Amino acid sequence: MKKISIAVLVLFHSTLFAQTTVQRDPEIEQMVKEVSADSIQSYIKSLVAFGTRNTLSTQKDPKRGIGAARNWILSRFNQFAKNSGGRLTAIIDTTTYAPDGKRVDTAINLGNVVATLKGTDPNDKRIFLVSGHMDNMRTSVMDRTGDAPGANDDGSGTAAVMECARIMSGHSFPATIIFITVAGEEQGLLGATFMANKAKKENWNIEAVLNNDIMGSNNSSETNIIDNTRIRVFSEGLPAYELDKNGKMIRQLGLENDGKARQLARYVKEVGERYVDNLNVVMVYRNDRFLRGGDHTPYVENGFAAVRITEMNENYYHQHQNVRKENGIQYGDLMEFMDFEYLRKNTAMNLCNLANLAKGPSMPQEVKVDVKNLTNYTILNWKQSASGKTKGYYVLVRETTSPTWQKKIFTADTNIKLPYSKDNYFFAVQSVSENGNESLPVVPAVGR
Numbered sequence: 270m271k272k273i274s275i276a277v278l279v280l281f282h283s284t285l286f287a288q289t290t291v292q293r294d295p296e297i298e299q300m301v302k303e304v305s306a307d308s309i310q311s312y313i314k315s316l317v318a319f320g321t322r323n324t325l326s327t328q329k330d331p332k333r334g335i336g337a338a339r340n341w342i343l344s345r346f347n348q349f350a351k352n353s354g355g356r357l358t359a360i361i362d363t364t365t366y367a368p369d370g371k372r373v374d375t376a377i378n379l380g381n382v383v384a385t386l387k388g389t390d391p392n393d394k395r396i397f398l399v400s401g402h403m404d405n406m407r408t409s410v411m412d413r414t415g416d417a418p419g420a421n422d423d424g425s426g427t428a429a430v431m432e433c434a435r436i437m438s439g440h441s442f443p444a445t446i447i448f449i450t451v452a453g454e455e456q457g458l459l460g461a462t463f464m465a466n467k468a469k470k471e472n473w474n475i476e477a478v479l480n481n482d483i484m485g486s487n488n489s490s491e492t493n494i495i496d497n498t499r500i501r502v503f504s505e506g507l508p509a510y511e512l513d514k515n516g517k518m519i520r521q522l523g524l525e526n527d528g529k530a531r532q533l534a535r536y537v538k539e540v541g542e543r544y545v546d547n548l549n550v551v552m553v554y555r556n557d558r559f560l561r562g563g564d565h566t567p568y569v570e571n572g573f574a575a576v577r578i579t580e581m582n583e584n585y586y587h588q589h590q591n592v593r594k595e596n597g598i599q600y601g602d603l604m605e606f607m608d609f610e611y612l613r614k615n616t617a618m619n620l621c622n623l624a625n626l627a628k629g630p631s632m633p634q635e636v637k638v639d640v641k642n643l644t645n646y647t648i649l650n651w652k653q654s655a656s657g658k659t660k661g662y663y664v665l666v667r668e669t670t671s672p673t674w675q676k677k678i679f680t681a682d683t684n685i686k687l688p689y690s691k692d693n694y695f696f697a698v699q700s701v702s703e704n705g706n707e708s709l710p711v712v713p714a715v716g717r
């Protein structure tokens with residue numbers, strides 16, 4: 270297959286930096302092509318047909334409510350598993366949840382549908398997780414009987430997760446990928462909290478969580494903007510986890526913008542734009558939308574790198590609204606308001622990132638910046654990746670005010686001496702495979 274070379278980094282305005290090009294991996298390019306708007310639309314049609322997927326809704330009715338919905342998602346995952354040579358396995362991971370005096374007023378059986386595509390390298394303990402929430406709500410989150418289509422919130426994220434599983438289960442990756450559709454998001458992030466707490470307790474090596482919530486509509490309410498070429502990725506700045514422990518070092522080194530979630534957001538932007546045409550990944554420098562929450566947060570609070578992926582503009586006529594017509598406006602989260610071509614691109618953006626991460630080698634270890642002597646050079650050294658086939662490493666460089674990496678310098682060594690002062694630039698190191706699949710970047714620690 271012909272390799273397409275594309276520029277991924279904008280030419281830095283200083284003549285110090287030359288342009289870097291990175292190859293597309295033909296296997297990932299092929300998987301991206303397989304993402305189908307029709308397939309995504311058919312999943313959402315089926316999800317909407319369950320009438321309501323409110324977490325408090327019936328689990329006994331075979332055709333209506335969250336019980337029927339989760340059984341159907343499980344059956345789809347089991348169908349995909351047939352292509353996987355036994356590597357994809359799916360379960361409904363359940364727990365009981367007692368009334369909490371908030372958004373749960375009766376004991377419920379809470380169930381996440383979890384499909385795990387086991388990695389092929391037994392030495393590779395990494396897990397990459399993609400999430401959407403299957404539950405939904407009407408105007409009242411306690412209304413468990415009326416119709417709640419939930420086509421976009423979060424039929425879009427659920428369908429994206431399923432489409433990634435369908436395509437990726439036919440391919441093999443050294444690292445493990447978990448495709449999860451959770452319940453209880455609208456009731457207070459219950460399903461994601463259950464999963465994140467379990468992962469923390471059992472020491473799962475989750476390196477990245479992509480949470481997809483509301484990503485298939487291309488327009489805003491009130492302001493009438495239409496845009497299907499941009500998708501937002503939200504990431505926290507100061508890390509929620511162990512900030513007390515690490516705050517002093519973050520302030521001293523000026524790393525307020527270099528936490529795990531922010532690094533993941535940069536990665537998602539770079540790789541997403543590498544593989545998906547006509548899509549601009551817009552980083553938003555906050556954990557979530559203004560005063561609002563999402564399923565990535567329980568992971569963030571347990572110390573995992575997690576980001577939220579959401580459409581560029583939200584339409585509040587179609588979100589958390591009973592289906593009705595008022596003053597000529599149609600309210601409700603209906604399929605007719607979705608843009609499946611936009612959702613295809615946003616799904617592909619998830620897929621290429623998961624694939625690039627899971628195909629790539631693990632991160633370089635013990636990355637350090639040498640501070641033994643005062644010098645205008647920056648000297649970095651590290652130890653090789655614990656797993657995966659590494660062709661070499663990219664040393665990433667950016668000015669302190671730049672949101673994205675401006676330079677990728679390849680080296681096959683495990684150290685580098687650069688004529689750029691560590692006073693004036695940020696650095697990180699990532700491993701890279703023969704096919705150009707990069708690990709997440711590691712910010713150097715101080716090495717004396």
Ligand SMILES: [Zn+2]
Nearest residue numbers: 422423482483
């Ligand atoms: Zn949602």
